[in-house]
Amino acid sequence: MENIEISSIKKEPKYRGVKAMPFVIGNETFEKLGTIGTSSNLLVYLTTVFHMNSITATNVVNIFNGTCNFGTLAGAFLCDTYLGRYKTLGIASVSSFLGMLMLTLTAAFTGLHPPECTTQPASLKCVGASPWQLAFLFAAFLLLVIGASGIRPCNLAFGADQFDPNTDSGRRGINSFFNWYYFTFTFAMMLSLTVIVYVQSNMSWTIGLGIPAFMMFLSCFFFFVGTRIYVKVLPEGSPFTSLVQTLAVAFKKRQLELPEQPWCSLFNHVDPGSMNSKLQYTDELRFLNRAAVVTPDDGVNPDGSAANPWKLRTVQQVEEVKCIIRVIPIWLSGMIYYIILALMQTYPVFQSLQSDRRLSSGGKFEIPAASYNVFTMLTLTLWIPIYDRIIVRLLRRITGKEEGITMLQRVGFGIFLGVLTMVVSGLVEDHRRRVAVTRPTLGVVAQKGAVSSMSGYWLVPQLVLAGISEAFAVIGEIEFFYKQFPENMRSFAAAFLFSGFAISSYVTSFLISVVHKGTRVGGNGSWLAEDLNKGRLDYFYYMIAGIQVVNLGYFLICAKWYKYKRVESDDKDVAMENIDHKKHVV
Secondary structure, eight states, X not given: OOOBBTBSSOOOOOOOGGGTHHHXXXXXXXXXXXXXXXXXXXXXHHHHTSOOOHHHHHHHHHHHHHHHHHHHHHHHHHIXXXXXXXXXXXXXXXXXXXXXXXXXXXXXXXXXXXXXXXXXXXXXXXXXXXXXXXXHHHHHHHHHHHHHHHHTTTHHHHHHTTSOTTSHHHHHHHHHHHHHHHHHHHHHHHHIIIIIHHHHHHTOHHHHHHHHXXXXXXXXXXXXHTGGGOOOBOOOOOTHHHHHHHHHHHHHTTTSOOOSSHHHHSOOOOOTTOOSOOBOOOOTTGGGGGGGOOOTTOOBOTTSSBSOTTTOOOHHHHHHHHHHHXXXXXXXXXXXXXXXXXXXXXXXXXXXXXXXXXXXXXXXXXXXXXXXXXXXXXXXXXXXXXXXXXXXXXXHHHHOOTTSSOHHHHHHHHHHHHHHHHHHHHHHHHHHHHHHHHSOOOSOEETTEEXXXXXXXXXXXXXHHHHHHHHHHHHHHHHHHHXXXXXXXXXXXXXXXXXXXXXXXXXXXXXXXXHHHHTOOTTSOOTTOSSGGGSOHHHHHHHHHHHHHHHHXXXXXXXXXXXXXXXXOOHHHHHHHHHHHHHOXX
């Protein structure tokens, strides 16, 4: 068990559970309203206020999102090794607030953003941002990255820390917290993609960005007000050290021969104080087993443990490294799949900007371009309980499995739906473009081109498919990483997932840049032209669909090869699994 910072005398921490929940949930709610309210319409802000072209703005958003996600690895490392969850969340929350405040200032003060576009007799002239203005903008992004890097890997686990996992009421409280956690996420998404986005797009960017900044201030306030009643789990050191030691010892002993019966001949000391489940010996990745080969130079302590962990490792420690290595091929497939999610957050916004966004035919109210993404969130909100309560029960009768289908089957089906999402997106874009080119438009010219008379509701099918695909693939991967990682590394499981999102964002930016330059012919526009009516975004969608078909084949091969973590079943392991609820939540 981790040490608890309560007093100098060792005793059971005083869990406040429900009493701490208002502060934790308040912090969660306002933090999500702030961060999502800021990021959901960022693409439109960069193109309309900072006058970036669509390619540059898309790359900036992808790199920003990728860096936020990739930074969770550093956040998780600092949290578990040095700072603990409370200090990490405190520092990250303040950093996020300062970043949002700076972003609001870029809209409030004319000197911090370019001047408005001037209308010439035959064209629209826009001045780009100065180096100073971009430096101030990117400084705000840096503070937001620091905030996201600390908040995302720690907030869920910190909330679970407030409940006693050894009592029925504590376990019920943890489950209740999870429900409230996901409710706040859904609530924040809905409010951000509707009300806040509408204020930003139709009323004032200063007010629209100031609201999330104020929400983040309230998040900090709620977090620090509850300081005295929190249970604060102290860091116990980085689990990565053990992984590095095992790899280093296996390399040093690479010339040694493995015994004929390694399951009973290798060094197999079990630490009685370890929280990790006892793993069975496996023959896969046999080269790592050499780390547990005992030589005359390897000393053993009186309690049976290795005298020098840089010279001898146990079978348990070797199997824990194997658990990490086995999930990497699945993680790589997920990283390619995430390209779909990155695209669904950007290009449908541009499609909607050049579509008929009126709420009803003949009406005057226009749906903000970024608000169409609410259909993806709404699909997730409705689909998850339907899947959990109805579809799983039907699948259970067919497969005989408690979970209906395996975790990898769930991920694979999500990738398949991702392929369909790209195909439907291409068909819709082809229709939108043909309508804009062959039929009279609305007579309204956007900053980037003529607006098609195709209704923006045509974008709903691809966004709904993206939501269902995400519900299968991403939630399946969250469960997969959580269960397949060693227990003392589950705090890194979320960071592992987010790092996949990060690399995917960078890959998406790279693909967009390559396609934009590679498909440009002479003075003509590319597939990803500024004016979608002059480009072929549908071809780009079909190209991504082809990549995903290859990725699906790769995933099926990896899934067939993969062997789930095998745990030796005994009372101690069951007890440890129950205790683990408090300390390692993803």
